Amino acid sequence: MASEDLKLSEWERSKISNQDTNLLKKLGFLKKEKTLIFPGEESFPIPGIGYRVTFIDHLIRGLSTPIHEFLRGLLFVYGLQLHQLTPNSILHISIFITLCECFLGTHPNWALWKRIFLIRRNSSHNTAYNVGGVVIYVRPDVDYFDVKFPDSVQGWRKKWLYIREEDIDSQEYNIAPFNGNEKILRRWSWDAEATVKEKSATEALMKRIHELQNTRGKELSGIQITVYFLRFRVQPLQARKNPLWMYDGDKDVNRVSKDLSVKDLEKLVRKISSLSKKDAIPTSCRVEPYSGTNALPQKHQIVSSLRPLPEGGEVEERTVVTDDAQVTSRPESEVAGSHKSAASSEREAESEASESTHSIPSAVSPRNKRKRGDAEGSGTSKLSSSPVEETAPEETAPEEEEPFNAYDAALVSSGDEEEEPAANVTAPMSTSQTLALKDTHQALVTANKRADDLAIKLEKSEEARxxxxxxxxxxxxxxxxxxxxxxxxxxxxxxxxxxxxxxxxxxxxxxxxxxxxxxxxxxxxxxxxxxxxxxxxxxxxxxxxxxxxxxxxxxxxxxxxxxxxxxxxxxxxxxALTKCFVPEEDLGLALRQENLKIGIEGTIALVAESQQSVDWAKAGETTKLKTEKWQALIRAAKPH
Known part of the structure; x- marks a missing residue:
């Protein structure tokens, strides 16, 4: 398939359902009129003036307008458009910005980004894509948060729409206008690494990241960071007046909607991650983020870093390393979901390659270098139409490593061009010249043999690598x-x-x-x-x-x-025995009354037996009877 046909086949008529519209409404994207425009019957994006092309899966992962300057810088440095990033790559950037502002207490740091991330092409079966053709992944030698990305994002390319780019503080936070025919070219900045000075400046941040990951009982995970920015309803990839460490709760001006219900939040987290219904969704972070209620420490130092944008505005010139067609071999497989035409089934799985199982793409050495001062002093933001003059590299003494500058990187090809050997036209030689030539020939044979041995060792070394x-x-x-x-x-x-x-x-x-x-x-x-x-x-x-x-x-x-x-x-x-002794009446009183009755009856019997005359009306009055009388009655009754 021709390249133009391939580009057209990656787009088809947008298919946005009522369920997608309701989700956008809950997330607050439809509050402002004409912020989002849903496409009609067109099968290829044609955004109006001031609009860009994005996807629903980008929006639910933290994207909004005006575009955050860090994301603008990444798109500029890497030479990309917004539609060329996969949804998981967008989520990587959102998590990184949230991590920097909420848990590290600093602005998104370009040097720290280079220490953690790389980007590569997203391809399958020798086919390089344009829509979602670039994947951001973690460097294999870096210990970073396990974000639990889904193995595949179903049908995200079919849900595209137009989003209005906005102005803030009289400065246009714009990104490059949509160009569906622009080709993705691998650039020098794709393999950029932090310099020694940048590593030294960000060592404290890396140490803090490791502490957040490994502090027992207070481990922070990528899912917790994701749940946090989804819960407090501030889009990390949106330009904001205040950083997230000044978040002011429900009254924060940067909130795009009210709080989501627990059910909606859990459903959204499972939609953008690999968590299933059986997995519990964390409702809070084990580490309290910085915010308006948890301010930065008084002696906290905010690490400064050269942002991935030139000072004084945008520059459209981006350094090309090589065309992907020139790259004939890669050390890893970059498998994504199969990509078909507009008539293909909607149930097709469009997967993104995993970042943890691939090695770093090999860097290409520069052949030419243009100083940053030349680019800034030219006063133009357009691509130069004049060819770049090639100069031979000069052998110089080793110098101190300089910070990598994505705007000054030179044009680099995939390999050095071979020079054609000149015709060997020689004059007749003398005997001494013949002997010298034989010696030279023998030396060349020895050199060739040594070169072959080195080639074999190099091959073994490559296999070992x-x-x-x-x-x-x-x-x-x-x-x-x-x-x-x-x-x-x-x-x-x-x-x-x-x-x-x-x-x-x-x-x-x-x-x-x-x-x-x-x-x-x-x-x-x-x-x-x-x-x-x-x-x-x-x-x-x-x-x-x-x-x-x-x-x-x-x-x-x-x-x-x-x-x-x-x-x-x-x-x-x-x-049951104890219940008998806790009745309503007093058992002790009843027993005493019974004993008194028996005593009275015995006394009467004694008196009657003694045949004494007693006034029984006065017998109950003890004061009327003398003690001697009672004692006499008892003595008289004893024989009976």
Missing amino acids: KKAEKDAASIEDLRKRLHKAETALSDKITQQIAREENVIARLESQNRRFVRKMSQDFELQKPEDDRLLDTLSLLEIHGDLVRRSIFDAQAAFSRLFPYFFPKKEQPGTFA
């Missing part, structure tokens, strides 16, 4: 799996600690209740110095005392039962 890269990828995979297992173990330990604290609280509550009811407390003679075990030992002592008390109470109640309930059968259980 590839094997080392595969081993490094395996080690990296094992390391990530180990980190994941450590994270799971840490979560389990945290849950176990919380469970033990709950058990201890309940045991202590029972002990306090016992002391309050029994008015008796105990101290351990030999404590274990373990809060859980000591509390359990006290509860066992209290339980033994309660059991002994219940046994004694049962024995006492069993002896008293026949006296209080002479005509009832004793219950078989202790609970």
Whole structure:
């Protein structure tokens, strides 16, 4: 298929459903009129003046207008357009900006970015794409957050729309106008690495990132960062008046919508990640982000960095390393989802290549170099039409490494051109000249043999390098799996600690209740110095005392039962036995009244037996009867 036909086949009529529209409305993208325009029947984007082409999957991953200057800088340095980045690449940039502003307390740092990320082409079966043709991925030798990207993003290229670019503070935060025919060219900046000075300046930031990842019980993950910026409803890739470390909650002017419900938030997180319905969605970060309520420390230093944009405005000149057609070999496979025409099935999986299993593309050495002062002093932002003069490299003494400048990088080809050998026309030679020529020939033969030996050694070295890269990828995979297992173990330990604290609280509550009811407390003679075990030992002592008390109470109640309930059968259980002794009436009073009745009846019988005359109307008045009288009655009644 011709290149132009391939470009056209990557676009088809936009298919945005009502579900997509409702999602955009919930996220606050439809509040302003004409901010978003949905395409009609056109099968190729034709944005109006002031509009750019984007995708729904870009918007839900943090993109909005006006475009953040860091994203504008990346597009400029890498020589890309917005539609050439995949959704996962957009999410990488959003997470990086949120990480810098909310957890590192600094502006997005260009030097730090170069230490962590690289970009490469997204291709499949020797086919290089234009829409989503570039993937941002983490350098294989860098320990970074596991973002849990989905293996494939279904049909995202079919949901394109127009977004209006806006102005802020009288400065246009514009990006390059849409050009569907512009070809993606690999540039020198794609392989840019941080210099020694930049690494030294950002070493504290890298150390902080490792602390955020590995602090036990307070590990920060890529999913937590993603949930955080989705939850507080500020788009990281939007130009803002204040950085995120000054976020002011519900009153923040940069919020694009109100808070999402828990259900909508979890659904959105699962949509842009590989988490399933069985996986729990973190509702908060284990590390409190910087914000209006958690200000930066007083002595906190904000690291400055040359942003990936030239001072004084945009420059359209971007240094080309090589055309992709000239790259004949790559050390890794860049497999993406298969790409078909507009008539292809919508269920086709369009995947992005994983960043963790690929090695770094080999850099190409420069052949020419243009100073930054020349570009800035020219006063123009257009591409130069005059050819670049080639100069031979000069051998100089090693100098101190200078920071890489994406705007000054020179045009570099994929290989040095070979010079055609000149015709060997010589004059007749003498004998001495012939001998000299033979010596030269022998030296050339020796040199060729040595060159062949070096070529064989180089080939073996290349094989060893590839094997080392595969081993490094395996080690990296094992390391990530180990980190994941450590994270799971840490979560389990945290849950176990919380469970033990709950058990201890309940045991202590029972002990306090016992002391309050029994008015008796105990101290351990030999404590274990373990809060859980000591509390359990006290509860066992209290339980033994309660059991002994219940046994004694049962024995006492069993002896008293026949006296209080002479005509009832004793219950078989202790609970039923105790209920008998807690009736509404007073059993002790009833027993005393019964005894008094028996005493009175005995007294009357004694008096009647003694045949004495007693005024019974006055018998109850003890004051009317003398003690001697009662004693005489008792003495008289004793024989009977």
